[in-house]
Amino acid sequence: MEKVILGESSVSSNSSSFTSATTITETGHTFIPKRYVLPPSQRPDGTLDLCPYTFLPIVDLSLLRPQIIEQVLLACKDLGFFKVVNHGIPQSVMKDALDVASEFFDLPNEEKMNLYSTNVYTPVRYGTSMNQSKDKACFWRDFLKHYSNPISSFIDLWPSNPTSYKKKMGDYAREVQKLHEQLMEVVLESLGLDPNYLHEEIAQGSQVMAINSYPTCPEPDLTLGLPPHTDFGLLTIILQNHLGLQIMDKNEKWHSVPVVEGALMVQLGDQLEVLSNGIYKRIVHRAIVNSEKQRISIASIHSLALEKKIGPAPELVDEKNMLSYREGSFNDFLDHISGEDITQKNYIDKLKINQ
Numbered sequence: 001m002e003k004v005i006l007g008e009s010s011v012s013s014n015s016s017s018f019t020s021a022t023t024i025t026e027t028g029h030t031f032i033p034k035r036y037v038l039p040p041s042q043r044p045d046g047t048l049d050l051c052p053y054t055f056l057p058i059v060d061l062s063l064l065r066p067q068i069i070e071q072v073l074l075a076c077k078d079l080g081f082f083k084v085v086n087h088g089i090p091q092s093v094m095k096d097a098l099d100v101a102s103e104f105f106d107l108p109n110e111e112k113m114n115l116y117s118t119n120v121y122t123p124v125r126y127g128t129s130m131n132q133s134k135d136k137a138c139f140w141r142d143f144l145k146h147y148s149n150p151i152s153s154f155i156d157l158w159p160s161n162p163t164s165y166k167k168k169m170g171d172y173a174r175e176v177q178k179l180h181e182q183l184m185e186v187v188l189e190s191l192g193l194d195p196n197y198l199h200e201e202i203a204q205g206s207q208v209m210a211i212n213s214y215p216t217c218p219e220p221d222l223t224l225g226l227p228p229h230t231d232f233g234l235l236t237i238i239l240q241n242h243l244g245l246q247i248m249d250k251n252e253k254w255h256s257v258p259v260v261e262g263a264l265m266v267q268l269g270d271q272l273e274v275l276s277n278g279i280y281k282r283i284v285h286r287a288i289v290n291s292e293k294q295r296i297s298i299a300s301i302h303s304l305a306l307e308k309k310i311g312p313a314p315e316l317v318d319e320k321n322m323l324s325y326r327e328g329s330f331n332d333f334l335d336h337i338s339g340e341d342i343t344q345k346n347y348i349d350k351l352k353i354n355q
Helices: 021-026 065-078 091-105 109-115 151-157 165-190 199-203 270-275 330-339
Strands: 058-060 081-085 124-128 142-147 206-214 226-229 235-240 245-248 254-256 264-268 285-287 295-303
Touching (some): 058 065, 065 081, 091 142, 091 235, 091 295, 109 124, 165 235, 165 295
Antiparallel strands (some): 081 264, 124 142, 142 206, 206 295, 235 264, 235 295
């Protein structure tokens, strides 16, 4: 697997300048440092309402296959986002994952710093903001990211503290990888493709678990946990314990996504837009913060293997639907974000072919 650097020291040379959002919160500040204050045009609108249930598409995996495909088709064409229910992952497994994630972020700073890195190719890394070394403005978020598929290749590199981390997060990672493969079959079928299209590549693809902590923030109207962005992969499956995820509709209006017990949120990423030749669009999303509760989210980001390039499915290209994207890979995306501020330019813009 190219550019995934196994066994290298995680702590980078600029770790002495690292200050996590959690650390700032623990000092009892009544204001946020200047580097977190966003320009007025980029700040969240505190008046937003929750997504009405008529707005948020639902995919119920207990239904008959044709009904599931219809639900996925409508959700993907309309929004690029849906809530999945009756997915088969036990509630206890999801709760354990959220609990052990919270335990990790509660560890002493020196313990977490053993995993600190700004190198986007490091397979297990702890950090803050989006890309601390390049962000022009910082974001109110601490994270732990690690590769998870095949889990046997990476789990030994995961945190050993909390002692139950590998067991609890590993159980969830395995379950959500299976769900991803199941959902991709339905998504492909909804596009008119064979459900086994790219089956091996999807099963052997990359799974990056982004475990995010958004600490309580004294001035949540001045900053964001994550800026507006899209995910590069095929699907991102999100588990969250509190409100904070917001999605943008086709009219560029923001909607807060409610937390529904037992449900998981599914977002379409750049690779799926490319594969579908633009029939389906990736979803723009962001994270807001609040002054009352720490929010934990676990985003399982699925793509093809790092070096595997993906382009539009040939069956979706014809005289009426001209080839609209070049091929790209996860490695190409990592090269992009290691050299650019991704809040300024999405990688998928480089893949679009001007008609």
